[in-house]
Amino acid sequence: MDVNSAFKDVPPTILADLLGRAQVMDIGIRPLWDSPRVAGPAYTVRCEPGDNLMLHAAIYRAEPGSVVVVESGDVDHALAGGNVCAVAQRRGIAAFVVDGVIRDLGEVREAGFPVFSRGVIPIPGTKERIGSLGDPVRVGGVTVHPGDIVVADEEGIVVTPAARQEEILLTAQAKLAKEAGESLDDWEEQHRSRIEKALSDLGFTG
Numbered sequence: 001m002d003v004n005s006a007f008k009d010v011p012p013t014i015l016a017d018l019l020g021r022a023q024v025m026d027i028g029i030r031p032l033w034d035s036p037r038v039a040g041p042a043y044t045v046r047c048e049p050g051d052n053l054m055l056h057a058a059i060y061r062a063e064p065g066s067v068v069v070v071e072s073g074d075v076d077h078a079l080a081g082g083n084v085c086a087v088a089q090r091r092g093i094a095a096f097v098v099d100g101v102i103r104d105l106g107e108v109r110e111a112g113f114p115v116f117s118r119g120v121i122p123i124p125g126t127k128e129r130i131g132s133l134g135d136p137v138r139v140g141g142v143t144v145h146p147g148d149i150v151v152a153d154e155e156g157i158v159v160t161p162a163a164r165q166e167e168i169l170l171t172a173q174a175k176l177a178k179e180a181g182e183s184l185d186d187w188e189e190q191h192r193s194r195i196e197k198a199l200s201d202l203g204f205t206g
Contacts, residue, residue, distance in 0.1 A: 003165055004065060007039035007149050010172045015151055015158040017175070018168055025140025025157040028118050029097065032105055035114035037153035038095040040067040041162070042144050046132040047100070049074035052125035055098070056084060058133055064092025067150040071137035072100035075118050077125035082107030089113040097152060099139040116152050 016024050043062035047054045047070060055070050062068050068088065072079055080088075080096065082104030088096065095114035101121045102108065108115055136145050140157060144150070147162040160168050 003169060004040050004149065006169055006173070007151050007160070007165075008037055010039075010151060010169070010176065011037070012151050012153060012155045012158045014172045014175055015160060015168065016156070018171055019158060019160060023142055023159050023161075025097075025142050025159070027156070029099060029116050029140040029157060030118075031152070031154055032102070032115045032117060032120065033109040034154070035095075035112070037151065038067060038114045039149065039151045040065045040094040042067055042069045042146060042148045042150050042159070043093075044132075044134060044137045044144055044146050045070045046135060046137050047072040047074075047079060047125070048129035048131050050077045050125050051127065051129040051131070052077070052079045053127040053129060054131040054133060055079050055096075056127060059084060059088040059091060059093060061133060062088075062091075062093050065094055067095050067097055067152070068093055069137060069139050069144050069150060070096065070098040070100060071139050072098065074125070075101050076121065077101075077123055078103035078121055079117075079125060080115075081124065082111070085113045085115065086111055095150075095152065097139065097150060097157060114152070116157055 043066040045054050045058045079100045080102045085108045098117045101119045103122050105120045142159050149160040149165050
């Protein structure tokens with residue numbers, strides 16, 4: 001089974017149900033255009049604030065299919081622009097997920113390269129400071145290790161720890177199959193019963 005490919009069929013909502021809040025990035029990191037869902041192993045990058053050297057280095061080192069995940073702690077300088085995204089796309093990188101901002105959004109959108117970030121700014125960063133590649137990073141409130149599975153779409157971004165990927169994938173697939181076989185009538189009946197029990201247990205009689 002191609003685990004990375006299989007995760008593309010799992011919505012972040014399902015993964016969030018299984019993994020909890022700690023593995024879900026905060027709402028500030030959003031898709032910059034209406035991109036499709038992406039999934040792949042994290043290639044981790046840490047850029048010094050105001051500097052984008054390490055991300056620019058990463059596009060020549062990340063394996064095809066990787067999601068490049070970047071810690072920067074800066075929203076005043078762009079981490080990447082149209083050409084960097086175009087080269088990343090040409091080299092088979094699946095997406096950028098950056099705790100920071102980019103520029104040249106029109107070019108990025110036209111090329112169809114998925115970028116999830118805190119926004120857009122036209123001013124570029126410098127290329128003068130060493131950060132790191134392949135170390136754990138903190139992005140959107142989530143600690144991401146190299147090889148963790150990142151799934152991102154318009155619903156949000158969820159990180160599955162590499163050591164749990166097969167377990168989580170199998171559980172998610174079972175949950176999806178169960179939901180697919182359940183009609184709205186079935187769901188409503190079970191939901192109403194659960195809600196009424198919760199109200200009753202709390203002493204609500206209205």
